[in-house]
Amino acid sequence: MVKKASMEDNGAEKLAGQNPGGAKIKALIVDDNMINQTLHRRLLQNLGIENHVVGNGREAVDVHCSGNHFDLILMDLDMPVMNGIEATKKLREMGIRSTIAGVSSRSVDEDIQEFLEAGLDDYQQKPLTFAKLVSILQKVNHMGGS
Amino acid sequence: MDAISQWRKQWFDYIQYLRQEKGFLDDQFVQLKKLQDENSPDFVVEVISLFFQDSEKLLNNMANSFEQEVVDFKQIDAHVHQFKGSSASIGAMRIKNVCVTFKNYCEAQNMDGCLRCLQQLQQECSVLKNKLEKLLNLERQILAAGGSIPVLE
Numbered sequence: 001m002v003k004k005a006s007m008e009d010n011g012a013e014k015l016a017g018q019n020p021g022g023a024k025i026k027a028l029i030v031d032d033n034m035i036n037q038t039l040h041r042r043l044l045q046n047l048g049i050e051n052h053v054v055g056n057g058r059e060a061v062d063v064h065c066s067g068n069h070f071d072l073i074l075m076d077l078d079m080p081v082m083n084g085i086e087a088t089k090k091l092r093e094m095g096i097r098s099t100i101a102g103v104s105s106r107s108v109d110e111d112i113q114e115f116l117e118a119g120l121d122d123y124q125q126k127p128l129t130f131a132k133l134v135s136i137l138q139k140v141n142h143m144g145g146s
Numbered sequence: 147m148d149a150i151s152q153w154r155k156q157w158f159d160y161i162q163y164l165r166q167e168k169g170f171l172d173d174q175f176v177q178l179k180k181l182q183d184e185n186s187p188d189f190v191v192e193v194i195s196l197f198f199q200d201s202e203k204l205l206n207n208m209a210n211s212f213e214q215e216v217v218d219f220k221q222i223d224a225h226v227h228q229f230k231g232s233s234a235s236i237g238a239m240r241i242k243n244v245c246v247t248f249k250n251y252c253e254a255q256n257m258d259g260c261l262r263c264l265q266q267l268q269q270e271c272s273v274l275k276n277k278l279e280k281l282l283n284l285e286r287q288i289l290a291a292g293g294s295i296p297v298l299e
Contacts, residue, residue, distance in 0.1 A: 035196045035232045042181045042189055078227060105231035127174050127235040130181075 025140060026069070027051040030060040030087065031076040031103075036126065040074055040103070043133050056080055057087025064091060070098050072140050074128070077104035077115055085118045092119035101136045103128050150293035157284045158296050164281070168240075170274055175237030176298045194278055197236045201271050204229050208264055212257075222260065223252035229267070241270050 029040045032055045044051045052070070054060050056079040073091070077084040088100055101122040102115045112123055122139050124132040164170040182189040204225050211222045230245035244266045251259030285295055 033200070033228065033232060033235075035193055035200060035235050038189075038193055038196060039178070039181075039235055042186060045185075046181060046183075078224070105227065105234060126231050127177075127237075129174070129177055 025049050025071045025137070027072040027074065028060060028063065028068075028070040028098075029053045029074050030055075030057060030079070030084065031074070032056055032079045033076070036076065036103075036128075040128055043128060043130060046130070047133070047137070057082030057084060057090070060087050061090050061094070064094060064096055072136070073098050073100045074103050074136075075100055075120070077102060077106055077111070085115055088115070088118040088120060099136070099140045101139070150288060150291050153284060153288045153291070154293060154296050157281070157288060160281055160284065161298065164277055170238070170240055170277060172237045172239040174234065178236065179295075179298055191282060193236055194282075197232055197238070198271070198275055200232055201229065204232075205264070205268055205271065208267075212261065212264070217257065219252045219255045219260070223249055226252060226263075238270075238274055241267065241274065244270055 027044050027049050029037055029051055031037050037053050041051055041053060054063055058081045075084045075088055084102060099121045100119060101124060102120045103124050103126055105126040106112060107125060116123055122136050124136060178190050178193060208222055208225050211218060226245050226248045230242055233241040233245060244263055248263035251263055288295060
C-alpha cells in the first residue's frame with residue numbers, strides 16, 4: 001500500500017481509522033458550511049475513517065436518536081436551528097459518550113470555554129488540518145472510542 | 147527545457163508569487179493541495195468552486211443588509227464570521243484578513259468602515275478568482291500534456 005508522505009511524517013498511520021480494539025472509527029461531521037464539510041470529509045477519508053455529515057446540531061441529535069453511533073463527532077459552533085453548544089449539551093444529556101471535538105473559527109477565550117463546558121473533549125480552531133485531526137484522534141484512541 | 151518543464155516552472159513561480167510575494171494564499175492552500183490524490187483528483191477545484199459560490203451569496207446578503215433602514219450589525223457580523231471561516235479553510239489569507247478588520251468595524255457599528263471592508267472583500271474575491279483560474283488552467287495544461295504538478299512543501 002502506498003502511504004501519503006504527510007501521513008508518514010506524522011506517524012499517523014498508527015492511528016489511521018482504528019481505535020485500540022482494532023475496530024474501524026466512525027465519525028460524524030456537524031457543520032452547516034459545505035466548504036468545511038468537504039474539507040473535513042476529505043481529511044477523515046484520507047485516514048480511512050468512515051464518516052457521515054449533518055448540517056446542524058438538531059440533525060446531529062436526530063441521527064443519534066435513530067440509533068446511530070459514532071466514535072468521533074466534529075462539532076461546529078455557529079450553525080442554524082441548533083448550535084454546537086446546545087447540541088453538545090443535548091448529546092451528553094442523552095448519554096452519548098463519543099469523543100466530541102469542537103471545530104470552529106471562534107478565537108475568543110470565553111466562547112471556547114463555554115463550548116468546552118458544554119461537554120467537549122477537545123477544541124481545535126478552524127481551519128482543521130491534518131495535524132489537528134491527528135491530535136483529536138489521539139483522544140479517541142485514549143478514550144477507546146467508547 | 148521542454149514545454150512541460152517550462153509550464154511546471156511557471157506554475158511553481160506563480161504559486162510562490164501568490165503565497166510569498168502577494169500573500170493571496172497561505173499554507174492552508176498547500177494543505178488542500180496535499181489532500182488531493184488519485185481518489186479525489188478534483189478536490190481542490192471542488193472546494194474553490196464552493197468557496198466562490200458561497201462568497202457570492204454572502205456578499206449579496208451583506209450588501210442587502212446595508213440597504214435596510216435599520217442596519218443589523220449583528221447579522222452582518224454573522225455573515226462576515228462565515229466568510230472568515232470559509233476563507234481560512236481554503237487559505238485565502240488576504241480575504242481572511244479583511245474579514246478580521248470587518249468584524250471589528252461591525253462590533254464598533256462603524257458604518258463607513260464596514261462599507262469600505264465590503265468593497266474590499268468584493269475586490270479581493272474578484273482578484274483571487276482570476277488568479278486561481280490562471281493557476282488551475284496552468285495545471286490543466288500540464289496534466290493534458292502528460293506532466294505532473296510539482297509537490298509543494
